[in-house]
Amino acid sequence: MDPDGREQEPAGRQDRGSAAETPLGTRAHRVLAELADLRRDDLPTRGGTTTAYVFDSGLGEVDAVALRAYELLAHVNGLDPTQFPSVARIENDLVAIVAGQLGGDDATVGTVTSGGTESCLLAVLGARELWRRRRSTGNPRIVVPATAHAAFFKAAHLFGLKVQTVPVDPDTLRADPEQMAAAIGPRTALVVVSAPSYAYGVVDPVEPIAAAAARWEVPCHVDACIGGWILPFLDDAPPFAFDIPGVTSVAVDLHKYGYVPKGVSVLLHRSAELRRLHWFTLAGWAGYPLVNPTLQSSRPVGPMASAWAVQKLLGIEDRGPGDGLPGFRSLAVSAHGAARRLAAGIDGTDGSPGIDGLHTVGAVDSTLVAFTDDGGPDDPDVRVVVDELAQRGWYLQVQPSMGTAPRARRVPMTAHASITGAAAGRIDELLAALREAADAARVHGRVEPDARLVEMARTIEPAELSEEQVEGLLRLAGVGDGVPAGLPTRMAPVHALVDAIPAPLAERLLTAVLSRQLTPPPP
Numbered sequence: 001m002d003p004d005g006r007e008q009e010p011a012g013r014q015d016r017g018s019a020a021e022t023p024l025g026t027r028a029h030r031v032l033a034e035l036a037d038l039r040r041d042d043l044p045t046r047g048g049t050t051t052a053y054v055f056d057s058g059l060g061e062v063d064a065v066a067l068r069a070y071e072l073l074a075h076v077n078g079l080d081p082t083q084f085p086s087v088a089r090i091e092n093d094l095v096a097i098v099a100g101q102l103g104g105d106d107a108t109v110g111t112v113t114s115g116g117t118e119s120c121l122l123a124v125l126g127a128r129e130l131w132r133r134r135r136s137t138g139n140p141r142i143v144v145p146a147t148a149h150a151a152f153f154k155a156a157h158l159f160g161l162k163v164q165t166v167p168v169d170p171d172t173l174r175a176d177p178e179q180m181a182a183a184i185g186p187r188t189a190l191v192v193v194s195a196p197s198y199a200y201g202v203v204d205p206v207e208p209i210a211a212a213a214a215r216w217e218v219p220c221h222v223d224a225c226i227g228g229w230i231l232p233f234l235d236d237a238p239p240f241a242f243d244i245p246g247v248t249s250v251a252v253d254l255h256k257y258g259y260v261p262k263g264v265s266v267l268l269h270r271s272a273e274l275r276r277l278h279w280f281t282l283a284g285w286a287g288y289p290l291v292n293p294t295l296q297s298s299r300p301v302g303p304m305a306s307a308w309a310v311q312k313l314l315g316i317e318d319r320g321p322g323d324g325l326p327g328f329r330s331l332a333v334s335a336h337g338a339a340r341r342l343a344a345g346i347d348g349t350d351g352s353p354g355i356d357g358l359h360t361v362g363a364v365d366s367t368l369v370a371f372t373d374d375g376g377p378d379d380p381d382v383r384v385v386v387d388e389l390a391q392r393g394w395y396l397q398v399q400p401s402m403g404t405a406p407r408a409r410r411v412p413m414t415a416h417a418s419i420t421g422a423a424a425g426r427i428d429e430l431l432a433a434l435r436e437a438a439d440a441a442r443v444h445g446r447v448e449p450d451a452r453l454v455e456m457a458r459t460i461e462p463a464e465l466s467e468e469q470v471e472g473l474l475r476l477a478g479v480g481d482g483v484p485a486g487l488p489t490r491m492a493p494v495h496a497l498v499d500a501i502p503a504p505l506a507e508r509l510l511t512a513v514l515s516r517q518l519t520p521p522p523p
């Protein structure tokens with residue numbers, strides 16, 4: 001034990017003097033204080049009031065263990081598990097733990113990646129390689145439901161595939177098995193389903209879609225990035241992973257409901273043969289022969305060490321009375337119950353009056369809640385509701401409107417909340433804030449995108465815009481040039497405009513906003 005009463009960390013083969021033992025001088029303290037101060041305007045990452053981006057179990061010990069584990073492996077390079085066997089052990093254990101809950105068998109293998117996007121990218125890359133091996137060179141397609149995550153569009157962009165987007169069922173917002181099956185053909189390299197989709201939190205019908213993919217001998221990837229560590233623990237959840245024939249890969253982000261810092265996702269494959277397809281290996285260059293299972297080469301191990309430690313700390317089942325720590329099953333059941341209470345409180349299906357003028361969209365299959373407004377002139381505008389919630393300390397994400405079937409009405413813009421362990425005990429508080437926010441939004445009135453701007457946007461060719469013209473448009477849209485990025489406190493008008501203009505122009509404008517944010521201010 002050191003003087004602080006902490007146990008000494010075991011040293012690695014040659015490591016001497018852990019960082020934790022080194023006393024810090026005043027300059028170091030000053031630097032760290034400055035860094036802490038930089039976080040002043042950030043969204044809170046703990047406490048459950050930020051319902052996107054960050055995931056908080058609500059358990060201080062989970063965070064403490066995750067950070068200590070991160071620190072222990074912080075300097076290790078995951079590039080070469082033969083020289084750092086701890087990395088192989090951590091990866092194998094994580095893969096076994098996740099596969100064990102997802103219907104994996106002896107043949108199931110996996111890769112620990114830096115996050116959901118990298119898992120999706122690798123699933124698509126492997127599928128493209130398989131297609132090329134079996135068919136020919138050229139650019140195949142991935143078939144995805146309209147609700148698939150942006151990462152699949154990014155993968156297609158990076159790896160030269162086409163995305164074939166299939167409309168979802170306009171009522172349930174789940175992928176439509178018949179339309180998905182009809183979209184599969186000789187150029188299809190991969191079929192994607194979500195369990196659940198990020199935007200609406202509904203689980204796609206995996207079984208019939210995986211079966212249709214199997215008939216074409218096309219791999220089927222289940223994107224369980226956000227639900228993969230919730231669904232296995234719910235009694236009423238549908239099967240979604242390897243217990244379904246035809247499913248060839250599944251991804252689960254442990255930096256979401258595994259409750260650890262960013263940088264860790266597990267991509268599972270039904271066989272080592274399928275996994276090898278996304279590996280990159282090179283013996284013929286000037287340096288060391290390399291085998292890269294992921295997109296990275298030198299690779300941080302801190303995030304996976306955190307995930308390993310928290311999995312071991314909590315386990316799946318509660319350890320019994322007096323232990324004080326829940327297992328992942330009860331954490332999942334509690335967050336799921338809380339998400340359902342939130343939805344019922346909005347819709348008034350719990351015997352309450354509900355929130356007048358708002359209703360949920362999509363079933364609460366896991367822990368995600370999406371809601372919108374009823375659309376009438378006297379109803380609160382969901383985008384204003386989100387602004388009002390922010391003023392009351394709750395961050396929810398605004399989502400665009402979305403077309404479903406070709407002639408069906410669009411799903412209007414929605415608000416999204418991912419409910420975590422930390423938020424589970426605060427649903428009444430959130431509902432109270434939501435009721436107040438809806439009242440305030442009703443008083444504020446609905447926002448309409450500037451008709452002149454929308455009209456003008458239709459004629460603009462984004463590729464031909466100069467930087468100055470883009471800046472001019474942003475000012476017209478109410479995005480000034482302050483710092484950070486001149487974003488107004490009330491974002492509703494900006495969201496309304498972005499949703500009303502053609503996507504390529506919106507993308508150009510959003511890029512300019514981020515580019516501004518990422519340009520150092522003049523000295």
Ligand SMILES: *Cc1c(COP(=O)(O)O)cnc(C)c1O
Pocket residue numbers: 115116117118120149151194196197198223224225226253
């Ligand atoms: C979060 C998420 C992703 C992408 O993950 P990142 O960790 O943000 O890269 C992909 N799919 C779904 C369903 C997600 O929720």
